[in-house]
Amino acid sequence: DAGITQSPRYKITETGRQVTLMCHQTWSHSYMFWYRQDLGHGLRLIYYSAAADITDKGEVPDGYVVSRSKTENFPLTLESATRSQTSVYFCASSESNIDNSPLHFGNGTRLTVT
Amino acid sequence: GDSVTQMEGPVTLSEEAFLTINCTYTATGYPSLFWYVQYPGEGLQLLLKATKADDKGSNKGFEATYRKETTSFHLEKGSVQVSDSAVYFCALNTGNQFYFGTGTSLTVIP
Numbered sequence: 001d002a003g004i005t006q007s008p009r010y011k012i013t014e015t016g017r018q019v020t021l022m023c024h025q026t027w028s029h030s031y032m033f034w035y036r037q038d039l040g041h042g043l044r045l046i047y048y049s050a051a052a053d054i055t056d057k058g059e060v061p062d063g064y065v066v067s068r069s070k071t072e073n074f075p076l077t078l079e080s081a082t083r084s085q086t087s088v089y090f091c092a093s094s095e096s097n098i099d100n101s102p103l104h105f106g107n108g109t110r111l112t113v114t
Numbered sequence: 115g116d117s118v119t120q121m122e123g124p125v126t127l128s129e130e131a132f133l134t135i136n137c138t139y140t141a142t143g144y145p146s147l148f149w150y151v152q153y154p155g156e157g158l159q160l161l162l163k164a165t166k167a168d169d170k171g172s173n174k175g176f177e178a179t180y181r182k183e184t185t186s187f188h189l190e191k192g193s194v195q196v197s198d199s200a201v202y203f204c205a206l207n208t209g210n211q212f213y214f215g216t217g218t219s220l221t222v223i224p
Contacts, residue, residue: 004157033212043214045211090158092157100163100207102163103212107155108156
C-alpha cells in the first residue's frame with residue numbers, strides 16, 4: 001500500500017543501548033521529518049531532510065542521528081538511549097517545502113527506555 | 115518567533131453538540147494554516163487547511179476560517195458524533211517549518 005510506514009510500532013530498550021527506528025515512504029516525497037510527541041509538549045521536530053543525503057537539525061536533535069541514503073527511507077537512531085527519550089516518535093513526509101504542502105504522518109513508534 | 119496556541123482540553127461534549135476549538139497563531143510572514151486530527155494509536159491526519167486570509171477550509175463537517183485580523187483559525191463543527199472523539203492539532207507552516215499547537219482532546223459521549 002502507498003503511504004508512510006514506521007517500524008517497529010512498539011519498542012522497549014534499556015538505557016545505553018542503541019536503537020534504530022525505521023521510516024519508509026512510497027510517495028517519493030522530497031521532504032521527510034522526525035517528530036517526538038510528549039504530553040504537554042505537543043510535537044517537536046528532531047531532524048528533517050530535504051532530499052537524499054541532505055539532513056538538518058530540528059528543535060531537539062541531541063542524542064539522535066539520522067541518515068537518508070535513499071529518498072524513500074529516513075531512519076532515526078538513538079545512539080545511547082536515555083529515559084528522557086521515552087516517547088512516541090512520528091515520521092512524516094511532504095512533497096515540497098512550500099507553505100501549503102501538508103505533512104503526511106506514519107502511525108508512530110512508541111519507544112520505552114527502561 | 116512563529117507559534118501556535120490552542121485551547122486547553124480536554125473537551126467533553128454530548129453527541130450532536132456544537133464544537134469550537136480555538137486556535138491563534140503568531141507568524142512573521144503569511145503562513146498556511148492546518149488542522150490535524152489524531153485518533154488513538156494512530157498518526158496525525160490532515161483534516162483541513164487554508165492558505166490565505168479569509169479562506170475557509172472544510173472537511174467531514176468541520177470548518178475553519180483563516181482570520182488574519184485576529185490571527186485565528188478556530189475549528190468548528192455543527193453537530194459532533196462519537197466517532198469525532200480524537201485529539202485535534204492546529205498548525206502553521208511558513209515554508210520553513212511546521213509549528214504545532216499542543217493538541218486538544220475531544221471526547222463525545224452518546
